[in-house]
Amino acid sequence: MLEKRMVSARLRVLSLLSLSLLLPFSLVCGLAQAEDLIVRLGFSSPLSGPQAPAGKDSLNGVQMAIERLNQQGIKVDGKVLRFELLIKDDKANPQTGAIVAKELVDAGVKAVLGPFNSGVALATSKIYNDAGVVSLTVASNPKVTQPALNHVFRIAASDSDMGSKMALYAARTLKLKVVAIVDDGSAYAQGLIEEFQKTARQNGIQIAHKAVISDKATDFGGVLNNIRAARVDAIFFGGYVPQASAMLKQMQQLGMPTLFLGGDALCSSVMLVQAGASVGDRTYCVQGGVWLTRVSDGAVFASAYQTKYGSMPDVYAPTFYDGVMLLAQAMKSSNSIDTRSFLPVLTRLRYKGITANYEFDARHDMKESTVTILRFQDGKLTPLSSF
Incomplete structure (x- = not known):
């Protein structure tokens, strides 16, 4: 016993x-x-x-x-x-x-x-x-x-890969000519925007307007009206889902069909929850690595x-x-x-x-930094290109 x-x-x-x-x-x-x-x-x-x-x-x-x-x-x-x-x-x-x-x-x-x-x-x-x-x-x-x-x-x-490769995709595949930038003031946005701007200009994209917002902002009416007046092809947003989803909703209310581009922070199913139908099929993001289902x-x-x-x-x-x-x-x-x-x-x-394949360089960044460009389409994230 x-x-x-x-x-x-x-x-x-x-x-x-x-x-x-x-x-x-x-x-x-x-x-x-x-x-x-x-x-x-x-x-x-x-x-x-x-x-x-x-x-x-x-x-x-x-x-x-x-x-x-x-x-x-x-x-x-x-x-x-x-x-x-x-x-x-x-x-x-x-x-x-x-x-x-x-x-x-x-x-x-x-x-x-x-x-x-x-x-x-x-x-x-x-x-x-x-x-x-x-x-x-x-x-x-x-x-x-x-x-x-x-x-x-x-x-x-890193942003060096994601920001620059999103700019390459914008120039070579989307054929964008004029872009506005919205910066939420975070350290994340700073690195991402710097790399996007540099590569975008090198590839013939004009930055026609730049706005800096608070990462707690909820009203983007003034910013969006200024962007609409600048007649841009797309907005590149440096920031996170809460502000991105609110901005997309207000763009829909204003009848702005402008393309909306962002970094890896936006490659999230939470965007679909928070932005709802306003995310449409005009929103693109970039994420490090090969897309999971591929x-x-x-x-x-x-x-x-x-x-x-x-x-x-x-x-x-x-x-x-x-x-x-x-x-x-x-x-x-x-x-x-x-x-x-x-x-x-x-x-x-x-x-x-x-x-991803993990191997580090002298800075301890990954030597191989493939990124994937994705688009919100039909209520889901769709991978378009990995390079």
């Missing part, structure tokens, strides 16, 4: 371990088996406010990867790795992000998945770097990665994601999933969870992910 009770208790502990991703970090620590080697990871993205859908999608990707790794039971130094996650809401705010970064450092995480936003990444990169904590970010502003910040890696395309591994990931969360993955779930797998591979290859050991391996690692 005693033996049966011991077996039953053992099964209960295993059951609790399988639910560890759903528990607070402090509780999970107490559930790990003594022989496991605990790897503490952090996550920083917006989980509240207007950008929460993007942050939660990214978090889902991280949690799927951790769940898979914990099921695989990979070994380092003869011990099974057990990954645990400390989740932080940085609210897409640089000041909050800095507080979050210090909390994650103090908690002893080996690496952080995030931040999501360029402004937050610019405010936290040095904090993570100085503490010897690896940061795997999708923030696209080119200034996020620097040779001096050797613990910071960008695991998505690669076999992507289709498998999308199916697993939908089964787990009840919806299709959005912009960066597969990228953050790959980020966790990158870390695990670096630790396995170096046979260590010590950052000083796995960091050099991560720096030179070649890894085939879901939608």
Whole structure:
């Protein structure tokens, strides 16, 4: 009888371990088996406010990867790795992000998945770097990665790729001649717009009007009337979904058929929810990597994601999933969870992910930066070209 009770208790502990991703970090620590080697990871993205859908999608990707790794039971130094996650809401705010970064450092995480936003990444990169904590970010502003910040890696395309290639597509495929730019004032918009403008002008596109708005603005009547007077072929918007969707609604009310172009922040199903019918078929965006449904591994990931969360993955779930797998591979290859050991391996690692091949240059940007141009059409995002 005693033996049966011991077996039953053992099964209960295993059951609790399988639910560890759903528990607070402090509780999970107490559930790990003594022989496991605990790897503490952090996550920083917006989980509240207007950008929460993007942050939660990214978090889902991280949690799927951790769940898979914990099921695989990979070994380092003869011990099974057990990954645990400390989740932080940085609210897409640089000041909050800095507080979050210090909390994650103090908690002893080996690496952080995030931040999501360029402004937050610019405010936290040095904090993570100085503490010897690896940061795997999708923030696209080119200034996020620097040779001096050797613990910071960008695991998505930068604005140098997305802004310039959207401009090439606008000039060569859409045959645009005159464009207006709307800038929400964020660090994300700054990098994206700089690259778009430079390549657009080099390819014969005239920037006829430029407006700077607040990233909390809701009324764009004056801006749109000025743009209409400039007789442009398209608007290039540097910013996020909340303002983009509001602008599209007001464009529809004003009867403006102007094309609407933006960066990866707009390549989201949330646009369809928030903009509704006003998104029409005139809205284009650019995203790093090959579109998920165009690669076999992507289709498998999308199916697993939908089964787990009840919806299709959005912009960066597969990228953050790959980020966790990158870390695990670096630790396995170096046979260590010590950052000083796995960091050099991560720096030179070649890894085939879901939608991209990961290999880093001297700045820790990706060497291969394919982007995909997409269009909102018939109530869904349709990939048009990857290059």
